[in-house]
Amino acid sequence: DGGITQSPKYLFRKEGQNVTLSCEQNLNHDAMYWYRQDPGQGLRLIYYSQIVNDFQKGDIAEGYSVSREKKESFPLTVTSAQKNPTAFYLCASSIPSGSYNEQFFGPGTRLTVL
Amino acid sequence: AQSVSQHNHHVILSEAASLELGCNYSYGGTVNLFWYVQYPGQHLQLLLKYFSGDPLVKGIKGFEAEFIKSKFSFNLRKPSVQWSDTAEYFCAVRAAGNKLTFGGGTRVLVKP
Numbered sequence: 001d002g003g004i005t006q007s008p009k010y011l012f013r014k015e016g017q018n019v020t021l022s023c024e025q026n027l028n029h030d031a032m033y034w035y036r037q038d039p040g041q042g043l044r045l046i047y048y049s050q051i052v053n054d055f056q057k058g059d060i061a062e063g064y065s066v067s068r069e070k071k072e073s074f075p076l077t078v079t080s081a082q083k084n085p086t087a088f089y090l091c092a093s094s095i096p097s098g099s100y101n102e103q104f105f106g107p108g109t110r111l112t113v114l
Numbered sequence: 115a116q117s118v119s120q121h122n123h124h125v126i127l128s129e130a131a132s133l134e135l136g137c138n139y140s141y142g143g144t145v146n147l148f149w150y151v152q153y154p155g156q157h158l159q160l161l162l163k164y165f166s167g168d169p170l171v172k173g174i175k176g177f178e179a180e181f182i183k184s185k186f187s188f189n190l191r192k193p194s195v196q197w198s199d200t201a202e203y204f205c206a207v208r209a210a211g212n213k214l215t216f217g218g219g220t221r222v223l224v225k226p
Contacts, residue, residue, distance in 0.1 A: 031212055035216075040123060040218050040219070041218055042118075042120075042204055042216040042217050042218040042219045043158075043204065043206075043214075043216040044216070045213060045214070045215075048212070048213065050212065058213070090158065092158075094212065101146065101208060101212055102148070102160050102163060103214060105150075105157050105158040105159070106157065107156075107157050108157075
């Protein structure tokens with residue numbers, strides 16, 4: 001059963017702690033993305049990766065970090081430098097080349113920082 | 115930088131009513147356009163997409179969208195909604211590279 005998994009579904013952390021959100025895909029997609037979803041603001045791109053060992057900042061990368069050591073995995077770390085980390089985080093993947101560029105989304109992780 | 119505007123944040127309507135959600139974008143070049151839907155408790159999924167050709171695009175579940183290049187618009191329509199269409203709808207634009215820019219979303223509530 002192909003798809004994208006994100007874990008955990010809900011995550012609670014104390015202010016000042018770093019936290020890592022997991023994203024795994026078995027779709028054999030080269031590109032992966034992290035978005036943040038806030039009410040009324042839609043999805044905003046945090047980081048994206050077109051290929052293993054390479055990634056680029058999105059529109060709101062400050063306070064976040066990523067790694068892409070394996071094609072299947074693209075973990076996101078929310079650091080203590082992120083001023084407003086409480087949000088719903090979505091991971092996505094796609095085939096990057098050519099005109100067919102639908103992004104497939106995972107179920108999301110809701111992070112609450114107390 | 116490109117931007118995407120969805121004019122209605124919340125829409126409430128009754129079953130069998132017609133639905134139209136507006137989407138405008140700011141980019142003068144070639145674009146790919148998407149509508150995604152997020153049903154309560156479910157993954158964000160693709161409703162329909164436009165890449166080229168016929169500007170009237172048909173998607174899943176009876177939805178369609180029309181690309182009007184002169185108006186920089188890609189409005190979503192459904193002639194007769196059902197209670198199961200209650201969801202949040204997002205318009206997205208890909209202008210260059212593989213990055214998508216999303217609108218703020220429209221929450222649609224269909225009353226039975």
